[in-house]
Amino acid sequence: MDVIGNAVLIVVDIQGGDVPHEESRSEIAYMGGRESRTARVERLIDDCRAAAVPVVFIQEVHKPSLVDIGRELDGAEGPHCVEGWPETELAPHIRPRPEEFLIRKRRYSAFFGTELEIVLKAYKADTVLLIGGLTDVCVHYTAVDAHQHDYHVKVLTDCVGGSSREAHDAALNAIAYLQRDALVTAADVTAWLDARRGA
Numbered sequence: 001m002d003v004i005g006n007a008v009l010i011v012v013d014i015q016g017g018d019v020p021h022e023e024s025r026s027e028i029a030y031m032g033g034r035e036s037r038t039a040r041v042e043r044l045i046d047d048c049r050a051a052a053v054p055v056v057f058i059q060e061v062h063k064p065s066l067v068d069i070g071r072e073l074d075g076a077e078g079p080h081c082v083e084g085w086p087e088t089e090l091a092p093h094i095r096p097r098p099e100e101f102l103i104r105k106r107r108y109s110a111f112f113g114t115e116l117e118i119v120l121k122a123y124k125a126d127t128v129l130l131i132g133g134l135t136d137v138c139v140h141y142t143a144v145d146a147h148q149h150d151y152h153v154k155v156l157t158d159c160v161g162g163s164s165r166e167a168h169d170a171a172l173n174a175i176a177y178l179q180r181d182a183l184v185t186a187a188d189v190t191a192w193l194d195a196r197r198g199a
Helices: 034-050 070-074 116-122 135-148 165-178 186-198
Strands: 006-012 055-060 101-105 125-133 152-161
Touching: 006 034, 006 135, 034 055, 034 125, 034 152, 034 186, 055 116, 055 135, 101 116, 116 125, 125 135, 135 152, 135 165, 152 165, 152 186
Parallel strands: 006 055, 006 125, 055 101, 125 152
Antiparallel strands: none
16 A cells, blocks of 8 residues: 555544444434444554554534534434534544544534644645545545545545445445545555554
């Protein structure tokens, strides 16, 4: 796997707190396999930290009145990521360190109306590594905006999950259409990180 320049890992909306999915009030469908992705995600975050690759965490949050949710309820999703709901908190295995950025957003793209661009410029980023969810919503729109901002994009296909397998696959195909080398796996990134540490 080729990484151009400086890379930053962006952890997109791995939320849910410690609330079981069946008890969550967030009305968002997602495909299975989250449990198997969790271990890969944890290892990847640790490996990036060990290799001095910055990690930036993203969290979608909306006011209880939903005054800030915009057009997000026009599609298949119901109310979600409401401030004060335990299920809006980051998943228990996602633990930003004090020196790391946790960026709250109110739209699908992590770039829209946030300080992400300032943070990426501070890190002199050329490439963004994207993990999290949903592949077909927040990951997809963040990847598109990263592309529009001239970043190289790497989406870790086994560290993202969509609203369904079909939607997941379609989003990955759309991202690959924008950047032909955008789709990678956790193993690809781990091999790159190992080589980086050995350099």
